[in-house]
Amino acid sequence: MSSEFKLPALGADMDDGTILEWHVAPGARVKRGDVVAVVETDKGAIDVEIFMDGVVREIVVAPGTRIPVGTVIAMIDAEGAAAAPTLSPTPTPSPAPAGEGGGEGSSSAPPSAERQKVSPAARRRARELHVDVEALTGTGPGGAITVEDVERAKPAPEPSPKPSPQPSPAKAGEGAEGKGGMREAIAAAMSRSKREIPHYYLSTTVDVTPATEWLAAHNATAPVAERLLFAALIVKSVALACRELEGFSGFYRDGRYEQSPSVHVGVAVALRGGGLVAPAIMDTADKLLAVLMDDFRALVTRARAGRLRASELAAPTIILTSLGEASVDAVFPIIQPPQVAIVGAGAVVERPWVVDGKIVPRQVLTLSLGADHRVTDGRLGAQFLARIAARLQSPASL
Amino acid sequence: MDRAELARRVLSLVTGIAPDVDAATVIPGIDFRDQFDFDSMDTLNFAIALHRELGVDVPEAEYAQLASLDKCVAYLLPRIG
Numbered sequence: 001m002s003s004e005f006k007l008p009a010l011g012a013d014m015d016d017g018t019i020l021e022w023h024v025a026p027g028a029r030v031k032r033g034d035v036v037a038v039v040e041t042d043k044g045a046i047d048v049e050i051f052m053d054g055v056v057r058e059i060v061v062a063p064g065t066r067i068p069v070g071t072v073i074a075m076i077d078a079e080g081a082a083a084a085p086t087l088s089p090t091p092t093p094s095p096a097p098a099g100e101g102g103g104e105g106s107s108s109a110p111p112s113a114e115r116q117k118v119s120p121a122a123r124r125r126a127r128e129l130h131v132d133v134e135a136l137t138g139t140g141p142g143g144a145i146t147v148e149d150v151e152r153a154k155p156a157p158e159p160s161p162k163p164s165p166q167p168s169p170a171k172a173g174e175g176a177e178g179k180g181g182m183r184e185a186i187a188a189a190m191s192r193s194k195r196e197i198p199h200y201y202l203s204t205t206v207d208v209t210p211a212t213e214w215l216a217a218h219n220a221t222a223p224v225a226e227r228l229l230f231a232a233l234i235v236k237s238v239a240l241a242c243r244e245l246e247g248f249s250g251f252y253r254d255g256r257y258e259q260s261p262s263v264h265v266g267v268a269v270a271l272r273g274g275g276l277v278a279p280a281i282m283d284t285a286d287k288l289l290a291v292l293m294d295d296f297r298a299l300v301t302r303a304r305a306g307r308l309r310a311s312e313l314a315a316p317t318i319i320l321t322s323l324g325e326a327s328v329d330a331v332f333p334i335i336q337p338p339q340v341a342i343v344g345a346g347a348v349v350e351r352p353w354v355v356d357g358k359i360v361p362r363q364v365l366t367l368s369l370g371a372d373h374r375v376t377d378g379r380l381g382a383q384f385l386a387r388i389a390a391r392l393q394s395p396a397s398l
Numbered sequence: 399m400d401r402a403e404l405a406r407r408v409l410s411l412v413t414g415i416a417p418d419v420d421a422a423t424v425i426p427g428i429d430f431r432d433q434f435d436f437d438s439m440d441t442l443n444f445a446i447a448l449h450r451e452l453g454v455d456v457p458e459a460e461y462a463q464l465a466s467l468d469k470c471v472a473y474l475l476p477r478i479g
Contacts, residue, residue, distance in 0.1 A: 219458040224449045227458060229438055272418050272435050300439045305417055325437045 002057055005050060005074040007067055010041055011278070011313040012336045013189030017041045018066040019073065028056045030076070035309070037073065042181035043277045044306025046313065053079040182275040193337050197252075198373035201332050202381050203344075206389040207353055209363045214395040230348060231267070231322050232293045234367075236398045237391035238320050238343050239263045239284035245384050247376040248341035249317040257340060257375045262286075266316025266336075267296065269303040270325075278336065279308050280315035289398050324348060330366040340372035341381075343388065365392075399478055401471060408470045411447045415440050426467040452478055 007017060017039035024036045035047040036056075054076040061073040193199075211233055219227040242249035242263040250259040264280035271277060279302075281287070281295050302308055318339055323331045324347040331344030346366040353362035367388055371381045391398065399407070405426070412430065413421045419434045430436035436444075444464060445456050454477045456464060463473040 216458070224455055225446050227442060227445075229442060231438075270435065270437075272416060297439065297443065301415075301443065325435075 002075045002077055003052065003054070004072040005036075005052075005076050007039065007061075007069050007071050007073050008048065008051075008310045009069050009314040010039075010043075010046060010310055011316075012192070012338070013185040014041050014043065014069070014313070015185075015188075016066055016068045017046065019061050019063050020045060021063050022059055024056050024059075026056050026058055030054060030056060039310070042185045043271075043275070043313075044303075044308065046308055046310050048310045050076070052076060055079070182271075186275065189336060190334050193335050196337060197335050197340075199335060199370050200373050200378055200381065201368065201370055202378060202385055203330050203332075203366055203368040204382075204385050204389060205364050205366045206392060207355075207362045208348060208365045208392050211392050211395040212348060212363045226290060226293075228289065228293050229296070231320075231324070231345070232289060232296055233392060233395055233398055234322065234343075234345050234388075235265050235267060235281060235284060235296065235320055236287075236289055236292055237388045238318065239265050240391050240398075241384055241387035242318055243285050244387050245380065247380055248371065248384055250340060251317070251338040252340050252372060252374060253338050257372075260317040262317070264315040264317050266319040267299065268319055268321035269300050271304060277303050277308065277313070278316055278319045278321075279303055279312035280317075282312070282315060318342065320345065324365075330368050332368060333370040335370050335372060340375045341384075342370045343385075344368035344370070401475060404475060404478065405467060405471050407452065408448075408467060408474065411444065411451060412436075412467070415443045415447065424467060426471075429465040430467075431465065448474070454478060 010017060018041075020038040020040045022037050024030060024034075030036060030050050031053050032051060033049050036050045037048045039046045039048050057075040057077045059074050061067055061071065067073070208230075212230065215228060215230055215233065222228075242265075246259050247257070249263050250257060252258075262283055263285040264282050265284040266278040266280045268276050268278045279299050281292060281299060284292065287295065299308075299312065316336070316339065319333075319336055319342045321331055321333050321342060322345040324345060327347050327349075329349070330346045333342040333344040335342050344367070346368075348363050348365045350361050351364045352359050353364060354360075355362065367385055369381050369385050371384075376384075409421050409424060412424070413419050416434060416436065424430075425433060430440070441461050441464065445458075445461065448454050448456055448464075452474065454474055456473075460473070464470050
């Protein structure tokens with residue numbers, strides 16, 4: 001019994017990807033969680049893990065092909081069933097490359113004898129330049145089409161930024177335009193969010209002096225590799241609040257909300273040179289602060305190196321966006337569908353504060369919440385923010 | 399290790415943390431933060447790398463002295479063996 005292995009969801013703002021390489025070949029035994037392929041996206045190269053144990057029967061989509069999320073990219077024989085005869089009356093034919101426009105650009109299709117011979121580099125360049133290789137006459141060995149043939153056939157230069165609202169498949173293989181691609185992806189996801197989700201926003205300013213003092217004391221004695229960032233305290237506080245109150249950590253799909261049984265807090269990571277990505281720290285609420293910090297550090301490093309895992313991008317049940325580095329007081333964050341809430345944190349700043357009737361300097365932080373009115377109201381949202389704030393008052397219990 | 403060698407080592411640690419930064423473009427007198435958005439996570443990773451590679455344990459309270467390449471060299475030179 002063969003199973004289809006599809007290109008998994010890569011988060012709200014990524015609809016497609018280009019297979020860069022396969023780490024497995026037909027016949028390879030795979031375990032759930034193994035990285036089997038690397039996919040290039042607008043947000044860098046993503047490691048794609050497999051969701052099942054089994055044996056690779058067939059690689060359906062070859063490297064270099066841009067495909068939408070959900071496309072079957074490989075066929076896997078479930079463990080133990082590999083040798084079993086197929087009982088299905090119509091044995092699965094090697095599926096033609098799925099997805100739109102399977103013809104053009106699907107380098108996985110074995111080229112038929114009549115088709116033009118095209119070097120892989122030329123095919124790639126042709127996609128970049130939107131040149132139809134079938135219409136060209138090759139000058140290479142045996143009449144093969146070369147990169148130069150493609151360059152010669154290139155249409156008149158386009159105005160530099162991508163002009164039309166081209167559908168994404170046209171972006172195949174773009175390199176230098178990667179940042180523009182990310183900007184488009186973010187814009188599309190945020191437009192969808194604002195169109196579909198009736199947001200409400202709340203904010204509260206919290207005296208976090210006890211937490212900053214606790215943190216400074218911890219970091220003064222901890223070995224450098226065990227020091228914590230304030231953001232880690234917020235991440236953990238958010239995760240614990242998600243476990244206490246329903247309606248903020250989950251997904252809204254097909255007209256209904258589903259609370260996620262596990263809390264995976266996504267952390268918005270700004271990428272140098274623009275753009276951002278929000279991968280999840282998995283099972284955030286269950287992790288000791290030290291472990292959470294290690295995972296957080298590794299996640300940011302991989303996000304900036306462009307080596308996230310597909311599961312990390314699809315997993316967040318809620319996101320924390322911290323703009324403390326940018327020295328703003330507060331963030332009014334936009335929800336990433338299908339999530340239903342996002343927490344914002346501004347900078348921790350020293351401000352005059354009233355404590356026991358006296359004005360004293362305190363370290364304060366403004367927390368904000370963008371949440372989905374289809375699921376919760378401001379009253380519950382206020383309680384949610386209060387829970388996060390309360391957790392930050394007792395950092396040692398995190 | 400002389401000043402120039404130290405500057406080279408520090409620069410290679412910085413670009414190790416921020417692989418998207420071109421070492422040739424780093425201006426020694428300008429803060430990393432202003433040049434390429436070095437943030438608190440980068441600074442922590444930098445402190446960890448300095449400890450690992452140069453054996454210097456920079457307390458958190460002194461991170462501000464690691465803000466630019468020039469400041470790093472001035473701070474680290476008397477502290478390395």
